[in-house]
Amino acid sequence: MDFIPGVFLLIVLTQYGVICSQHNIKRFLFDPTTVPTTPDPVFLMTEVKYLHEQLHELSDKNIELSVHNSLLSSELRHQKDLVQALKTNITTLETTNSKEKGVLNDKIHELQTKVNESSSLVIQLTNNLTSCALQRNQLEETLNTSNAEIDLLKKQLNDSVANQTHAALMAGLQANISRIQKDCDHQNITSIDKINLLQDQLNRSTSLIGNLEANLTTCTKSNEQREAALHVSRQRNKLLETQLNNTRKELNIRNSDLDQCQQMALAMSTNIANLQTFSNGSTPCLNTADCGLDLVFLVDQSGSVGSDNFEMLKDYIFKTIQFLNIGPHSDQVGVVTYATLPQLEFTLNTYPHQLSLLKAVQNISYNHPGLTMTASGLQFVRENLFNVTNGDRPGHPNVLVLLTDGRPMNSIHATLEAEKLKNQSVEIFVIGISKNFNRQDSLDIATDSNHVLSLADFGTLHNPTFVLDFLRKLMNVCKN
Template sequence: MDFIPRVFLLTVLTRYGVICNQHNHKRFLFDPTSVPSTPDPTFLTAELKYLHEQLHDLSDKNIELTVRNSLLSSELQHQKDFVQTLKTNITKLESTYSKEKVVLNDKIHELQTKVNESNSLAIQLTNNLTSCALQRRQLEEAVNISSTKINLLEKQLNDSLVNQSHDARVVELQLNISRIQHDCAHQNITSVDKINLLQAQLNRSTSLIGKLEANLTTCTKSNDQTEAALNVSRERNQLLETQLNGTRKELNIRNSDLDQCQRTALAMSSNIANLQSLSNGSTLCPNYEVCGLDLVFLVDESGSVGTDHFQMLKDFIFKIIQFLNIDPHTDQVGVVTYSTTPQLEFYLDTYPQQLYLYEAVQNISFNHPGLTLTSRGLRFVRENLFNGTNGDRTGHPNVLVLLTDGTPILPSHASLEAEKLKNQSVDIFVIGISKEFNRQINLDIATDSSHVQSIADFGSLDNPTLVRDFVRKLMKVCTNIKS
C-alpha cells in the first residue's frame, strides 16, 4: 500500500532534489549545483518515514473530526426532537385553550340572549304598567264623576226630602245611588287587584334582571379566572416538567450510585472469598515485595463496551490490585481510559495507599464513549505515565495491561506505538474480551504470545481462577527481572 507514494516521492526527488517539511521550508537532499544520478538513500529513507508518520497523524485527525461531526449531528438532532416536542405541547395547549374559549363564548352568548329576553320582558311589563296607570287614572276620573253624580243625587234627594214629594222617585234615586256605589266599589277593587298583580310581575322581572346581571358578571369573572388559571396551568406544567427532568436525572444518578455500591459490595465479597481461598501459606512470587511494579491499566471505553461491561472491567482491576502491596516503595498503579481520545484517571503516584486506590478505581466513570483508537491510548501512556515526573521509578519493572473488547482502529499505528513502549522496557499484556478477538493483530501489540489472553465474554472476568492466573503472570515479571 506504501509503494505508490514512494514511487511518486522518488520521481519528485529525482526531478527537483528538494522536499518541504511541515513549515514549508525546503530541505535539499543533495547539492543542487551538482548533477547526481540518484539522491542519498539513507536520507530518502528518513524522509519517507517522516512523511509516513505525518500521514498517520493526519489520518488520526481526520477520524477525530469525523467522530466530532457525528456527535454534533446527533446532538443537533436531539435538540431538534426536543424543540418539536415543545411545539407539539404548545399546539395541544392552544387547542385546549381554543376549545375552552369556544365553550365560554357559547355560554356568554346564551346568557346575553337571556338578558335580551329579560330586557324585552321588562319593556313589555313597563308598557303594561303604563297602561295600568292610565286605566287607573281613567277609573279615578270615573269615580270622581260618579262621586259628582252621587253628590248631585244626594242634593236632589235632600231637595226631595225637603219638599216631601215624589216618594217613589226618592226610592228610585236611593236604589240608583246604591247601585252606583256598588259598581264603583267593585271597579275600585278590580283596579287595585290588577295594579297589585302588575306590581308583583314588575318586581319578579326586576329580580330576574338582577339575577341575570349577576350571572353575567359571575360568568365574566369565571371567564377571566379560567383564562388566568389556564396561564397558571401552563406555567405550572413548565415548572413541573423542569422538576420532573431534574428528578429523573437525580433518580438516575442515585440508581447509578446504588448499582455501583451493590457491585462494589459484591466484588469485595467475592474478592474476600478469593483471598481466603488463596491464603494457604504460600506466596505467589518470592521476594515480590522487594521487586515492586509500576503497573498501568489502559482501559477500553469505546461505545461498544457500554456502562455495564465497563463496570466489569473496573471490578477486574479491583480484584487484581487486592493482590498487590500498594506503597511508594513497592507497587504503584495508574489508570488511563481511552476511546477516540485518551483520558487520564490517575497517575502512578496519585494514590500511595491501598484503601484510597480501591475508592479511586470504583469512582472511574464511563464518560467518553467513541472509537477504539488504541494507538492514541498507547501514546498517551508512553508520554504521560512512564516518566519520572508522574511517578515512574527507576529500577522497578514497568507493566502495561491493555483491556479491550475489539480490534483497534489503525492497527499498524497501534503496533508502532507499542513498539516504542517495548523499547522503553515496558512489558505489555493484552486481555481481549470478545468472541471475535483478533489474536494476530494484538500479538503485534503485546510483548509476546504469553502476554495475550482472549476471553469469550465480560462475565468471565469474574472467574477467580482467571484473576489468580493473571496475577501470577504479573508476578512472573518480577521473577524475570530478578533472574
C-alpha cells in the first residue's frame, strides 16, 4: 500500500494542472508561466484511466485480504475445536481421577481399619503376655509357699513323731509334693502354648501391615502419575489458548488492515470524482516542494465545538497531512488538543510514516470538553513540542496551526504565550471557525494577517479551495 500516498499527491496536483510521478518528475498540462488555463481533457482522461487502474489493483488487494481473513477465521475455528476437545479430555480425566481417588481412599480407609484392628490385637496379645507373666510369678510364689509348707511339715513331722508314724507322714508329704508339681507343670505348659499362639498372631499382623504399606505405596505412585498426566494436559491447554489468542490478535490486525484498505479505496474514489469535477475548470498549480516542516496542530476541544464539529477538524488535519511528505528527514506532524487543560495526542517524532500518522489522527477522541483556555494550550506546545527530545529539528521551519471556534478565555495571557513562541522563530497560523469570529484576537496570536484564516462554519473545512489555500501558505513558509 506504499503507492497510496503518491496516488493522493497525483490526484491533487492533477487538479491544479501538474502531474508528478513517483520519481518527482513534473509533467505540466499547460505552461505554468502563463495565465492558468483549462487542462488538456485528453491527457486528463488518461490520468483518470490510470487512477481507475490503481483503484482496480487496490480492489484486488482487498479481495486478497478478505481471502486471508477467511483462512484465519477457519484456523481460529479449528483452534477452538482443538481447545474444546482438550477441555473435554481434561474433564473426562478429572472425572476418572476423582473416581479412582474415591476408590483409593476407600481402600486406604479399609487398610487403615485393618491396621487399627491389628494394633488392637497386638495390644491385646501384649496384655495377655503380661497376664501370663503375672500368673507365672504367682505360680512361683505358690511353689515357694509349698516348699515352705513342706519345710514346716517336716518340722511338724519331727515334732509329732509321737502322734504319727514316720512312714505315714512321709507318704502324705510326698503326695502333696507330687500334686503341687503337677499343677505347676500344667500351668507352665498352658502359658507356653498361649505365648506361642500370641507370637503367631503377632507375626501374621506384622505381615499384614507390610502388605498394606506396599499397597499404599503402589496407590500413591499411581496417583502421582495421574496427577503428572493431568498437569501435562493443563500445560498443553494453556499453550493452545496462547496460540488461539495470538491467532485472534493476527486476525484483528488483518481486519484492521482490511478496513484501512477499504477506507483508502473510498478516499481514492472520492478523489477521482473530484478530479473529474475539476476537469471542466481552471486550477492554479500547487508547488509542494519538501522543506522538512516541523508542524504542530493545536486543536480546540472545548464544549462549544461538540463531537461532530471535532470530527470535521480531524478530517481537515487528515486531508492536510495527505499532501505532505512525512518522514524523519521530511515533514513531521504533532497534535495537541486543549479545553480547560491541554492534552498531548502525539509528538513530532511519534509517527515517522504517513499511514501510521493518518491512523493516529483518526483515533483522536473528543474526551475532555471544557473552557477555551487557549493560553494553556500555547504554553504546553512551547514547553513540550518544540524541543529536540520530542522531535524538533534545528534548521527546519517550526509551524503551529491553531484551530479554534471561539475567543480565548484570557486573551492577554494567550497573546503573551504566542509572543514567546514567535521569539522562538515559530510561525503561528490561526484558523477560526465561527459566525462571530473576533479577528483581532487571532491577529494578536498569529504571526501576521496573512496567517489568519476565518470560516463561517465547520462545513467550509471540506472545501478543496480552502485546503489548497492553506497548503499554499505552508509552502510559502518553505520559500521564506
